[in-house]
Amino acid sequence: MEGKEMWYAHLRSVLGTEADRYEIVSVAESGASGPRVVILRDISSGKMYALKYGETRVPIFQQVRNCQTMVSLFGERYIPEIFISGEKVMLMEAISGQTFHEAVIKSLYDLPSLVEAYKKILEKFGEVWKKTAEPFSSTVSLARQPIPRAERVREAVFRRVFDGQNLREIAGNKVVINEVETGYSLDFLLELMTDRYSSPNYTTLCHGDPNMDNIIIDSDMDWWLIDFEWVGRHDWRIPASHFVGWWLSNASFLKEASRIKVGNDTICIKYQIGQSELVSALLAEAWKFMENMGNFFKEKQFEQQIKLQLAILLLGDLRFLEARNRSQYAIPLLGEGLRLLTEIVSLS
Ligand SMILES: Nc1ncnc2c1ncn2[C@@H]1O[C@H](COP(=O)(O)OP(=O)(O)OP(=O)(O)O)[C@@H](O)[C@H]1O
Ligand SMILES: [Mg+2]
Structure with missing residues (x-):
């Protein structure tokens, strides 16, 4: 050592x-x-x-x-x-075992076993969320405060440099994603993260960082939760977005080299990412789980709000790419985050 x-x-x-x-x-x-x-x-x-x-x-x-x-x-x-x-x-x-992330990335166990285990994990989270749900009240203090969090993420995005340009300095440029003109400026899209946020019907008391490095699994498919930093009451859509966001952010692969080109009044982002069969199967379960919970809690504008949280998560993950040895994913993360934000414009 x-x-x-x-x-x-x-x-x-x-x-x-x-x-x-x-x-x-x-x-x-x-x-x-x-x-x-x-x-x-x-x-x-x-x-x-x-x-x-x-x-x-x-x-x-x-x-x-x-x-x-x-x-x-x-x-x-x-x-x-x-x-x-x-x-x-x-x-x-x-706990003797591996993080769930490692087990997936290294395909340590077969696909059906990992998908089954993942479904059980999601089910258990769903149970805890239902059990601890309380109608939203602005007087309850949340472990992650949605608006300040989104503001921090926006600042972090603005600090990034792409194609030799600091994003804050080209915030008025129109975003083009994979050759499709969104018609929106970077600034406009990032503002949506705070402007379009609306409170949930319910908050839940739970593990607030259900990322796949915080779950340990062993060869019997028994699992444990670790890392209790963010335990507390949450706008449940934020931890929910972690389940989908984790795989997009940390387990996708590049199908081709990504590029960003900054023009006079444009910022053109080009990337293509994909997922393994196993990760696609896990992603499908995560989406299903999130939708079921949205229905259960009868959340209004659910698609818009969940995409909003997912965009914030992906853009926020730009801050952790170096620590996770995934620097080459900065362009796809920026692209996917902004693409989700363009989608919510029409979902008002
Ligand atoms: N009880 C445990 N048994 C086995 N491995 C553990 C245990 N606790 C932590 N680890 C290992 O250490 C890693 C880091 O631990 P943990 O997730 O608690 O902290 P962190 O993510 O580094 O910190 P934070 O999220 O608090 O910044 C885990 O991903 C896991 O690999
Ligand atoms: Mg951790």
């Missing part, structure tokens, strides 16, 4: 003398907010643990509290047990 000494030094600074009980088995890839996750083995018992520590957007002690909420919603069976928790550290049961 590279930098082994450094990780042992970390371990000692986090756990003190307690650290001597463990050996480091591996260091997990971790997300954007800066925590570290190391997998440890207790030298005397052989038991495996996952240690998450560091400075995070949502402090670890809050994540531990969130984890307890998750146990009450999903049941112990689906959540790793926590053994030690502190201000900036949690030591939990290490």
Whole structure:
């Protein structure tokens, strides 16, 4: 292991003398907010643990509290047990398996098994959402605030540079996607993310980041949820859009090289993405699930609102491409996000 000494030094600074009980088995890839996750083995018992520590957007002690909420919603069976928790550290049961994402990308299990498992995961989320649903009220504080979130995403898009041009500086240019003139400027489309938002009928209490790196699955197709940063009350359409958005954003492949050409008053985006048979099957399940929930909650303007959230998710994911080693997907993400926004114009 590279930098082994450094990780042992970390371990000692986090756990003190307690650290001597463990050996480091591996260091997990971790997300954007800066925590570290190391997998440890207790030298005397052989038991495996996952240690998450560091400075995070949502402090670890809050994540531990969130984890307890998750146990009450999903049941112990689906959540790793926590053994030690502190201000900036949690030591939990290490689940032996892979993230659902890895299992899909590497086709570790056969297609029908993974699709079946995915359906069960979606079903369980649906159950929890139904159980915790409350009519929307503007006085309830949401874990992710829809309008500020959309504003942050718009700022992040404006900061991007394509074809040598900062997007903010060409915000008035008309967007052309795969040779189709949308007739709308970049600025107009990005404004829709806040202007067209309308509150849901219901909010739900749940895991707010159901991305496929936050689900661990084993060879028996048993699964667990991890990463409790965003647990709380949500406009349920936001986590719902994660299920579809994850595959589009993180599991699509490029069918040809993407291009962006900035003209005097145009911005021409050209890309073609596709999905494997397995990912297409999972995407179809995610769409079905989302539509069923939309019907259940009798959401108004559902297609418009869900496409809006999906566009925000894809455009927001531009920020994480480097961390996920997917820099070459910036053009398709921008294109797909803007394409979804053009679709909602006619869905008022
Ligand atoms: N209990 C666990 N058992 C096995 N592996 C784990 C466990 N907890 C975390 N991991 C591994 O570590 C990775 C990162 O953990 P986690 O998802 O909690 O944090 P993160 O996504 O890096 O951070 P955040 O979303 O808080 O910024 C997971 O994707 C998974 O591979
Ligand atoms: Mg995570």
